[in-house]
Amino acid sequence: DFGETITADMIDDLALKHFPLCMRNLHDRLRKDRHLKHFGRLQYTLFLKALGVSVEEAVVFWRKAYGGTMTDDKFNKEYKYNIRHSYGLEGKRANYPAKSCQTILTSNQPGPTESHGCPFRHFSPDNLQLTLSATFGIPAAEQTEIMAAVKGQHYHIACTRVFELTHAKYGVKKGEGLGTANGATETVSHPNRYAARSRELEKE
Ligand code: SF4
Structure with a gap:
């Protein structure tokens, strides 16, 4: 990882300067559509995790990214669980590596x-x-x-x-x-x- 604390509000700037095209594409799509499908969310979440984004900051990042496109209730039930799952905090509690x-x-x-x-x-x-x-x-x-x-x-x-x-x-x-x-x-x-x-x- 970057060896530093990365907060949700730093990600736009880091994406612009440092992300490879695959991740930049996911970031730009997320900003444009305020949504990513399952495998896109997974690929990007695991990348951000390996970058040094904590699970708390990941939840802030995704909640803000979806904004008014869904209720807090829906976010907490369907999306927050998946983020925590990617961090090995739910389900099998596996330590999923970022994808090569x-x-x-x-x-x-x-x-x-x-x-x-x-x-x-x-x-x-x-x-x-x-x-x-x-x-x-x-x-x-x-x-x-x-x-x-x-x-x-x-x-x-x-x-x-x-x-x-x-x-x-x-x-x-x-x-x-x-x-x-x-x-x-x-x-x-x-x-x-x-x-x-x-x-x-x-x-x-
Ligand atoms: Fe580059 Fe690898 Fe991402 Fe393809 S998957 S854009 S080769 S970093």
Whole structure:
């Protein structure tokens, strides 16, 4: 996690600066629709948990996000339970880990009205290109290479390239990925690692 306390009202700013496209998409959909379907809520809740958002703050975050779209009673009965369940506080009390890219790419394929999954894999090419422009301001010229990686089903390479471009302001260069260790370049393999590295770069 970020090694710091993250409150519900910090999440908008963190999403803007540090979240990979899968989580940014869920965040933006939630803000736009004031709703996410089950697997989207699950993917995002577990990500936020691993980021360091406490269960209390998660409940505040989701309650505010739904706002007037539901009553407190409905929220407490149907949604709060699921949040607490994701934190291992209800039901089986399992400590569910945040989903890795591999899990997101291969399990629970999203239907047309769902927002979970990996946009590099699950968006149509047209929608992905529009989203890359709108979300990260990535110009068309830079998208050719990203779309080629997507076409070759190298989704994590496409995501790594987006990381490089959106962190160029911190001096990250093409081919450097999330950093290098023992001569190897680290590519994106987990949304939480992406966010943590992004936060580190901002602080360095
Ligand atoms: Fe998220 Fe991983 Fe896809 Fe990047 S490659 S958008 S981190 S699932």
